[in-house]
Amino acid sequence: MVQLDLIELADLVRPEQLVAEILRQNPQMPVPVPLEDLARLAGISKIEAFTSEGFEGALIANATKSQGAIFYSNRGPRPRQRFTIGHELGHFLLPWHRQAKFQCTAEDITSGGNKDWEIQANQFAAELLIPAPLVKTRLQKLKDPELAHIMALRDEFETSMEMTARRVVELSEYACAVIFSKDNVVRYPVWSPYFTHRLCVKKGERLPAKSPSREAASDPDEWHELDAHWWLVERRGEDTPESVYEQTLVQENGHKVTLLTYDPE
Template sequence: MLKLELIELADLVHPEQLVDAIIQQNPGIELPIPIEELARLAGITKIEPLESVGFEGTLIANAEKSAGAIFYSSRSPRPRQRFTIGHELGHFLLPWHRQTTFNCTAEDIGSRANKDWEIQANQFAAELLIPQKLLKPRLHKFQDPELDHVLTLAEEFGTSVTMTAHRLAEQSDYPCAFVFSKDNQVRYSVKSAHFAEQLCVWKGNSLPAGSPSRQQTSSHDEWHELDSTWWLKERRGGEFPEMVYEQTLCQEDGYKITLLAYE
């Protein structure tokens, strides 16, 4: 049975601290994380989809932040809706998010967020939906990162493949990077802390001409080996990887996720 002792969360100001306390209160929590039940225990009395073009999520709370309502876009896929609910719950629980109403766009609830409170709410949602304490043992079991691991974790945690790839990069103990692209043009990339090299492709660049990631179709579990200079910026001094290994997941509408790794 889930529980949420709000008094124990009162003095916690960082998203990771809040989630750690929630998970500690619920050591046997089931997956996917029951985000709506946790929100109700926190004081959210209404969680409903809403038909809207101009917003992704909304929080309406009373002045004391003791009760509130969350609305999310009915048009979004279920993993996106779960993330939106987590995002708005972050606004509700984070103590310096003092507004009583938050109207969040798709840009706010995503990698392009540029307001501090939106970034923090995204951090809270990501941490709550894939808690570090539950993710780390799974990554240790998997060892070397693979796209299959991303798909497995996304299914287990009820999250999007994109968000799951972000979390794997954040928590991986191996040098890996994910490059997100559309129509063979780089949108952005994320790297693990152990990926010490600089990529030589940036937002707006085409995927490297020598990379199999440019193919229209691919098997996401197939590894390709190629000269590292197709992906990595050359440097002087120290050891520089000779080869880079890549896997690519082709998604709908020209979207792709490419995983990079090196020895």
């Protein structure tokens, strides 16, 4: 059973501070994180699905932000609905989000657009749904990065593949990166602090010609070895790995997730 002392949250203004305090109050936080229970303890009296073409989520609160209701689109998969609820809860708890009413589009919840409060609400949702301390504990046991590990954590935390992959790579102590693509065109990459070599593919560019990630089907458990120059920039005076190892998960509608790693020098 989770608990929430709102007084301890009152002076915290950043998403990571709020989540850190929630975790401090709940040292045995269940997984998946009981989002609805935490929201109700925060003062959310209603959490309800709705049908809307224009909005992904909404928050309606009283003037003092002591009570409120959260609405989320019924169209998306459960991980996306959970993220939307977390996003709206972020609006409710972050003290400088002073509006009593938020109506958030798919773009707000996917990328945050150019609005600081939407970006912060997304940060809060990610931190709360897949908390760094819980992920790090699991990664220490799993050791080498693999797509199978990311998929297992995705199922355990009830989060999307994309959010889980990003979180795993950002927190990994191994040299690894993940490339998100659609129709073999790079959407964006994310890499760990230990992935110190620069990628030679950028947003909007096609996946490397010789990479198995271009194939229409894949076994996400299978590793492929590729000459490093297909993925990494070769710099004079810098020791570049000879090979890069990759795994790819082919998803729906042309989306793919490619995990890269290399042996440390």
